[in-house]
Amino acid sequence: MSARPQVGIxxxxxxxVRVGRPVADEIATLVEAAGGEAVMLDLAEIKLPLLDEALPPASGVRTEPHTIAWAERIEALDAVVFVTPDYNSGYPAALKNAIDYLKAEWVGLPSVVVSYGWSGGASSNAQLSAVLRxxxxELQGEGVxxxxxxxxFDESMRMVDAAAFVARSEEQLRLAAERLVGAAAEERAAA
Ligand SMILES: Cc1cc2nc3c(=O)[nH]c(=O)nc-3n(C[C@H](O)[C@H](O)[C@H](O)COP(=O)(O)O)c2cc1C
Structure with missing residues (x-):
């Protein structure tokens, strides 16, 4: 077991082509600077199928190899950051699907929601926070x-400079990362 608290992103x-990944990469850097070990969990790479378990997650029964692997990755965490855009005033289906795969693995996990969009992703942040609660x-603070x-954005709706976009929220992200690493360390000490 690693000595540093494991913080999933x-x-x-x-x-x-996504804004989400550069946002997550910066959070990973800030988590490491705060003393945590960042664990990137990119749903585009993990490619979970639509939920295909016969029994509900609250049963604790995990049969499919991808479910077992996902459960093990979440189980190993001490805290987690959810990075979400606003899609039609909500958070993406892939994220809901990934959450719905598990139950006990999430319970008690310190977490922060980071959202982005024209209103800062306020709608997806609120919806996702309600689901996580x-x-x-254990949501830590208000989210970012x-x-x-x-x-x-340029005329084809591609982000021109993701680094500049992320830099505008650097301070809020740093404070959130520090808060979460602190909660993760407490979680680890209590385990
Ligand atoms: C399907 C879809 C729906 C969208 N709906 C919204 C929206 O309701 N509010 C908003 O602020 N931006 C909306 N956008 C713009 C996204 O915030 C923007 O494209 C952002 O880069 C998406 O995150 P991603 O690049 O990580 O996929 C939408 C984009 C997509 C692809």
Whole structure:
């Protein structure tokens, strides 16, 4: 077992060109700077199929190899960051699917929601936070909203400079990372 608290960073968007991954990469850097070990969990790479377990996750029964592997990855964490865009005023289907695969593995896990969009992803942040509270994750603070500006995008709606976009929220992300690593360390000490 690693000495440093394990902080998962779940990238909730899966498009081939994404804002989500540079946001997650910066969070990983900040988690490491705060003394945690960042564990990148990019749903575009993990490629979970739509939930295909016969029994509900609350049963604790995990049969499919991809479910067992996903459960093991979440079980190994001391805390988790959810990185989500606003898609039609909600969070992506791939992220809901990944959450719905598990139950006990999430319960008690300290977490932070980082969202982005024209209103900072306020809607997806609120919806996702409500779902995480329902499941029993321990949300740390209000989450981080990262609002777009019109100049962030070119005429084909591609982000011009993801690093500059992320840099605008650097301080909020750093504070969230430090808070979460602190909670993760407490979680590990209590285990
Ligand atoms: C299917 C879809 C729906 C979207 N709906 C919204 C929305 O409701 N609010 C918003 O602020 N941005 C919306 N956008 C713009 C996204 O915030 C923007 O494309 C962002 O880069 C998406 O995150 P990603 O690049 O990580 O996929 C939408 C984008 C997509 C692809």
């Amino acid at each position: 779940i990238v909730g968007s899966t498009r081939p 329902y499941i029993g994750l 909203l990262m609002p777009f500006q019109p100049t962030d």
